[in-house]
Amino acid sequence: MKITQVEAIPFAIPYRKPLRFASGEVHTAEHVLVRVHTDEGIVGVAEAPPRPFTYGETQESIVAAIRKLFAPEVVGTSPLEREVVHARLRRTVGNPTAKAALDMALWDVIGKSFGVPVTDLLGGYTDRMRVSHMVGFAPPEQMVAEAQRMRAEHGITTFKVKVGRQPYTVDVEACRALRAGLGDDVELYVDGNRGWSASDSVRALREMADLGLTLAEELCPADDVLGRRWLVQRSDIPLVADESATRPAEVTRELLAGAATAISIKTARTGFTTSQRVLFQCEGMGVEVVVGNQIDGQIGTLCSVAFGAAYELTSRRAGELSNFLDMSDDLLAEPIRITDGTVQVRQQPGIGIDIDPDKLARYRQDT
Template identity: 75%
Template sequence: MKISRVEAVPFAIPYRKPLRFASGSVSDAEHVLVRVHTDDGLVGTAEAPPRPFTYGETQESIVAIVTTVFAPQIVGLSPLDREQVRVRLDRTVGNPTAKAAIDMALWDIVGQALGVPVTDLLGGFGDRMRVAHMVGFAEPAEMVAEAGRMQEQYGIATFKVKVGRRPIGLDVAACRALREAMPEAEIYIDGNRGWTPVESARALRALADLDLQFAEELCPADDVLGRRWLVTQSSVPIFADESAPTAGDVTRELLGGSATGISIKTARTGFTGSHRILAQCEGLGVEVVLGNQIDGQIGSLCSLAFGAAFEGTSRRAGELSNFLDMSDDLLAEPLEIRNGTVRVRQAPGLGIEIDEDKLRHYRTDAR
């Protein structure tokens, strides 16, 4: 079995409302569907979500790098040659979500070929995960109302609250309102690098009585000394996200004292890279959270397949519900969140079946 073709299809699906956070905002899911074809008819599928304000990738750049640079390097290889694929793709710097999508699509093919779910191939720890929902920038009452809807409709009891605005009092008020409305909920905050270290320390002091699970990426990734200082000031764990996109970055953040936990995102490091980062964190005794790249259902299904496979990623609720903010999606069988959890699909591979009519409707290249 050999890789015969690699397909990159850009598509755009509107969000029900713009998602706003400190590093930017999005009004449409302008993602790329990546499909790896084999000569015996198997097709591996994944999703690449560009985040130009974080990694520099755009929808156009992902399509270009996949079709003109990566595809020629891996066509003719076996889907089992994942390390050879990784080495070849890593000759090109950057482009994390494009590389990750190819990696996950290859795992999808292997699972299909063997007739087993990818979760079982990776580790087989569980068959479901608890879900955390991201609450974006809005007035405090609106943020509380959104969290309430998620709890009532889907049973979600863990919330990632976006912070990083100035003045910090608005975010403090939102977190307080959410805690008052949901005294039993698990709450953590994500600043997307929006505050300075001093502002971050101030905010954490103001939130000290809210029993936050942790705080994620509150200040700029390149503020090395400030980030280390913030860890010494914080009474809650500080998790690295955008500052730790590679295994080397994880080493720097943890051993340098700039973070005490790591967010793992399969959309950024695929299954192969994410597994290495998880093992690295486990070896150092560091906790992780399964993050989200504002993925659609395809990306969320990939994250779920990885997160449920390991005990380490299953301890905390995974960020698996951002697709609820989209007006539509491409899966023929939508993901379902029930009682605050989502189940792994038991089909071979990732269990992804694309609704081709929807893909034709939402794709943005020449039809």
């Protein structure tokens, strides 16, 4: 079986409300649908969500990279020649989500060709993942109301709180309001998106020590080398590297430097192949992982579930799998459902992505 064509289709779906966090805000999901075609009629599908304020990619740059740089290198190879494909992709620096989507579409082809779910190919540890919901910048009462609604409607009991505004007032007050409004039977952790300084982070974590936070993610900038190490030495909870650890070499750097004690794995930026390498690094070094979210749509969420459910370590913690609920629509023919706080792996060959052609026609941007 050979790859005959690679498509990069830009599409745009508005969010019901803006998603705000320390590094920026998003009003519309301007993503790219990636489809890999083969000479046997099998088509692999994945999604690339650009985050220009994090990785420098835009919808336009992803489309251009795939169409002009990556597709010519991939066409003619076998989907099983993933190492050949990755060696060719590495000739071009950057473009992490474009590369990741192409990788996951290849895995989708392989799963469909063998007639098994990608989760089983990767490891097959379980058939579902618990869900963590991200609560973004808003007045405290709105953040509490959203979390309460997610618990009531979907059974979600783990919440990631976006911080990075004013640490001693706004951010701490929001976390206190969430703990008071949700009680002690939910898990709370924070994500600063590099919005605090190291000293602010230490003080804020101390002020919230009674809230039972379980993780703190990217509180200060990645290049604050000594400050991050100083913060880790003073934290009683795991410090998660996210934007600072987008490649295996960066994961090694952050862990060996003492700048982090846990790692966020996002299939949207490392696909399945490189996410495996990051996961195995973490297992070997004895650090925890969390399956993160790139503000993925439902396509990207299915990819995250497929990977996270495949391994024991990634399935220990709730994965960040619910941000698609903030989108006004999606491309899937059969929407994802969160039941009792979990999302199930789709028991069909590949990742389980079936695109609704009418929705794709409505939202695509290149026609």
